[in-house]
Amino acid sequence: MLLPAEKELRAVLARFAEARFRHDLQPTGQSSRELEDASYTLCVMTGTPSVDEALAAADALLDRMRADRRPSTEAPQILAA
Numbered sequence: 001m002l003l004p005a006e007k008e009l010r011a012v013l014a015r016f017a018e019a020r021f022r023h024d025l026q027p028t029g030q031s032s033r034e035l036e037d038a039s040y041t042l043c044v045m046t047g048t049p050s051v052d053e054a055l056a057a058a059d060a061l062l063d064r065m066r067a068d069r070r071p072s073t074e075a076p077q078i079l080a081a
């Protein structure tokens with residue numbers, strides 16, 4: 001599976017959250033379509049069949065991306081004289 005870029009994954013998560021909030025606040029046909037589209041995109045991006053699994057997978061991917069950015073504590077330190 002190809003991993004999504006962090007920026008794109010965060011954008012889809014934000015779009016999903018906004019669509020879900022808007023639909024829960026005032027459900028309309030338009031809000032339903034937006035939520036369905038955001039849900040589908042999130043599932044495709046994470047390679048999962050349900051929104052609950054997609055959200056869990058997105059959290060795990062973001063945790064892994066965050067860990068990959070951390071500097072290794074095992075790297076040799078160079079001290080300036």
